Amino acid sequence: MKQRKLRATGLGDQTLAIHAGEFPDPVTGASAPNLVMSTTFVVEADTGFSVEGLSENDPFVYTRWGNPTIRQLEEKLSALEGSETAVAFASGMAAATALLLHTLKAGDHAVVSDVTYAAVSEAANELLPGLGLQISKVDTSDLNALREALRPNTRLVYIETPCNPLLRLTDIAAAACIAHNANALLAVDSTFATPAGTKPLALGADFVIHSLTKYLGGHGDSLGGVVLGRTADLVPLRKKTSIRLGGTLSPFNAWLILRGLATFSLRMKAHEENALKVAAFLESHPKVVKLIYPGLPSHPQHELARRQMKNFSGMVTFQTEQGKETAVALADKLRIIHYAVSLGHHRSLVFYLNSEDLLKTSFRLDTPKQLESWKAFAGEGIFRLSVGLENAEDIIADLEQALG
Numbered sequence: 001m002k003q004r005k006l007r008a009t010g011l012g013d014q015t016l017a018i019h020a021g022e023f024p025d026p027v028t029g030a031s032a033p034n035l036v037m038s039t040t041f042v043v044e045a046d047t048g049f050s051v052e053g054l055s056e057n058d059p060f061v062y063t064r065w066g067n068p069t070i071r072q073l074e075e076k077l078s079a080l081e082g083s084e085t086a087v088a089f090a091s092g093m094a095a096a097t098a099l100l101l102h103t104l105k106a107g108d109h110a111v112v113s114d115v116t117y118a119a120v121s122e123a124a125n126e127l128l129p130g131l132g133l134q135i136s137k138v139d140t141s142d143l144n145a146l147r148e149a150l151r152p153n154t155r156l157v158y159i160e161t162p163c164n165p166l167l168r169l170t171d172i173a174a175a176a177c178i179a180h181n182a183n184a185l186l187a188v189d190s191t192f193a194t195p196a197g198t199k200p201l202a203l204g205a206d207f208v209i210h211s212l213t214k215y216l217g218g219h220g221d222s223l224g225g226v227v228l229g230r231t232a233d234l235v236p237l238r239k240k241t242s243i244r245l246g247g248t249l250s251p252f253n254a255w256l257i258l259r260g261l262a263t264f265s266l267r268m269k270a271h272e273e274n275a276l277k278v279a280a281f282l283e284s285h286p287k288v289v290k291l292i293y294p295g296l297p298s299h300p301q302h303e304l305a306r307r308q309m310k311n312f313s314g315m316v317t318f319q320t321e322q323g324k325e326t327a328v329a330l331a332d333k334l335r336i337i338h339y340a341v342s343l344g345h346h347r348s349l350v351f352y353l354n355s356e357d358l359l360k361t362s363f364r365l366d367t368p369k370q371l372e373s374w375k376a377f378a379g380e381g382i383f384r385l386s387v388g389l390e391n392a393e394d395i396i397a398d399l400e401q402a403l404g
């Protein structure tokens with residue numbers, strides 16, 4: 001075979017998105033990656049039956065332990081994030097819970113951002129305390145609050161930036177210093193920022209998590225998740241969580257996400273360009289009382305956004321006087337934008353999140369200061385708009401006719 005596996009060093013992001021992890025099939029010469037659906041692999045007679053001694057370069061044995069298509073995806077994601085290695089999961093939530101269950105044991109304390117992806121917040125409310133873990137939910141955009149929350153048994157600080165759904169940021173480099181001074185590890189859910197915007201590992205984080213369902217897959221047709229970090233951390237994490245808890249990514253989804261990733265860098269440039277235009281339109285719309293986009297000077301943390309995000313991504317939130325009524329109008333009248341949850345797809349998506357409901361179900365904020373911060377970003381409720389890759393003029397015209 002003429003071509004070998006690519007060395008990632010020195011290559012640009014578009015080249016990595018297309019080539020990293022992939023290699024022509026050694027038997028047929030096929031240029032596109034193979035989809036290997038086989039759950040099992042023919043092995044040598046001395047192959048062990050336990051994963052105890054398994055190392056990253058061992059031959060494939062069973063797809064829950066490792067699979068050639070999933071491995072190609074993990075290598076591509078690693079190259080894009082600049083990590084030593086990666087473990088893919090069946091969903092973003094499988095990745096997030098795997099990380100939490102791997103790094104924490106009964107009696108340990110963790111600080112979790114008080115506003116994160118709703119299911120992570122809900123897990124921090126009930127699932128994790130039920131296992132004997134001590135969890136403090138803290139507004140990590142307030143570095144003093146983070147510092148004060150640390151205890152002698154704090155093992156993990158878990159943040160999300162920009163956080164879903166508020167688009168509030170946490171300073172990753174500062175959070176890494178604070179966590180490390182207390183002998184705790186820092187994990188960052190970077191789903192909204194994507195590796196095109198932010199590289200948390202280079203800023204000092206120990207782990208990065210992505211929902212591949214969003215920008216990385218990018219097409220709304222496959223759930224997936226990933227944890228990225230050091231090999232020394234992720235080899236045991238793979239054994240304990242991916243292999244023993246079993247939230248393994250389907251090779252078919254891995255193949256779809258690999259295909260989506262080829263255009264990742266180009267898509268993120270276009271998402272940002274469209275989001276800037278749509279945000280500027282919404283900001284000047286008479287019915288919009290507040291708009292939040294990290295790429296605009298009106299974002300309360302625009303300075304931090306400029307420092308920490310090379311690409312401002314495609315997520316925008318806005319508020320109107322009558323949120324619930326506007327939601328009914330948008331769900332009814334939008335022609336191009338889908339009124340639906342999720343984000344990061346080529347299609348534009350919008351969804352209304354009511355503050356009162358969310359504060360009851362997912363985010364049980366304790367202090368007046370936490371509630372004040374929520375209110376500053378979300379008011380009574382926000383429209384979370386994932387600006388897609390349609391023509392910006394068409395997205396704007398659709399919003400204009402539906403907002404009336």
Ligand SMILES: *Cc1c(COP(=O)(O)O)cnc(C)c1O
Nearest residue numbers: 091092093117164191211213224
């Ligand atoms: C969607 C999302 C998740 C969960 O990902 P799934 O693939 O839906 O399980 C986690 N974190 C963030 C920030 C998300 O937006």
